Amino acid sequence: MATSSNHHMKNSPQLTDLPLEIITNILSRLAILNIVRLKCVCKPWLELLDSPEFTKLHLSRSSPGLLVHQQHSWESSFFSYFGFKDVREVGYDRHELLNFIPESKSHTNIFCGRPKIVGSVDGFLCLRSRRPIDSLYICNPITHAYISLPTLERAFRHPFTVAYGFGVSITDGQYKVVLTFQESKSDPTCRRLTDSHVYTLGTTGKWRCITSSTQLDYACFSIGASLNGNLHWLAGDLHDSRVISCLDLDKELFTTFSAPSLPGYRSKCLASLVVLGDCLSVCDNTSETDIVIWMMEDYGVEESWTRGFVISKIPNPAGACFDVVSPIKLFENGDILMTWGDYDLHYYSNMDKTLSRMDILELENCWAIEAILHVPALVSLTCFARESVHSF
DSSP states (O other): OHHHHHHHHHHSOOGGGSOHHHHHHHHTTSOHHHHHHHTTSOHHHHHHHHSHHHHHHHHHTOOOEEEEEEEOSSSOEEEEEEEEEEEEETTEEEEEEEEEOGGGOEEOTTSOSOOEEEEEETTEEEEEEOSSSOEEEEEETTTTEEEEOOOOTTOOOTTEEEEEEEEEOTTTOOEEEEEEEEEOOSOTTSOOOEEEEEEETTTTSSEEEEOOSSOOEEOTTOBOEEETTEEEEEEEOTTSOEEEEEEETTTTEEEEEEOOSOOOTTSOOOEEEEEETTEEEEEEOOSSSEEEEEEESSTTOGGGEEEEEEEEOSSOSSSSOOSOEEEEEEOTTSOEEEEETTTEEEEEETTTTEEEEEOTTOOTTOSEEEEEEEOOOOOOGGGSTTOOEEEO
16 A cells, blocks of 8 residues: 555656646746745756746736835945735724745845935845945845946935936836936026936946926935836926926937925925825825825826825824825735834724824834835846946
8 A cells, every 4th residue: 555655656647747838837827935935946947037037927927025224324224025915804804024045135234324215126125325425236135136326426415406216218128327417506596407317227337417497406315217118207397396207218308397385395294205006196294194195197288187195193103293194005904004204104994084094013122114105026137237246
């Protein structure tokens, strides 16, 4: 009987016996860390899982999770990745960050000077560092690889401010980093010297200068929101009106359209520009009583700005009311995950109309956090020709 059983087990079909197309289809639907572990199964699987074709297929089928960048000192910071989990109770869904994956923690000490996230596209992060000079990197926190971008001759120096962006063009799929420099002046009604530079990954290895015909006022260190192949910044014009500055990454041309009803640009306003639920959105925390989230329901149509959410801050769950609030994710039931300033992660329940602080991140000894939606991917940075790839 033992011999027969062993013989039966040896003849049982194994996953590795399936056609390559079926294996690829199955594996491409697994979580990213399962893929990492499966690379150890056998050499053919390692070759398959490392192939550009597989990594792109897996990326196309992956859902974004929450990437949290915790900074503990000038020289110590790391990424942590969380999955979203739905919890059904009393007839409705709520959402929690229960799928903490310790193996995804990646230290970022190689990027000196408290690196900040400029953007996330297709599993790649763009980071900026201010020490020892204004430096930019493209990294993949899953593969622990990074590219150091060349330093602009026009690096950040007083009296210039600088805005950042990272996105991908729709037509040719090129990944581009954008820097906009602006002369600082005490009189905001005066015309200011502004120029923008674009770096296209894997091409010439050089920055190119592009021009804008519209004079705008950008906030220093503002980050562009990427949507529909365009980058967007909340800016001000010379008439003290708030506008959206839009850069088409294909044509590399700037245009503007109106922002929702906000205080004047030179007035005190705590507003952030984000992409929320596939809509360009502005979150205004200027009021003492409410957080207002404006959503552009029809992209590019100025008349389509609507008040998507009005969230009461009474009673206030966050302590100090006045800080920038940045929504991260809008769930199907109207719940919202958001950051409050640089230190807190908050969750809004659309059913209960309550706003509560999330303590899951253990931030007692943390200087600051950044949290963004991020699709984990195994796509190699070596796909960018002419770029030198390093490990961290």
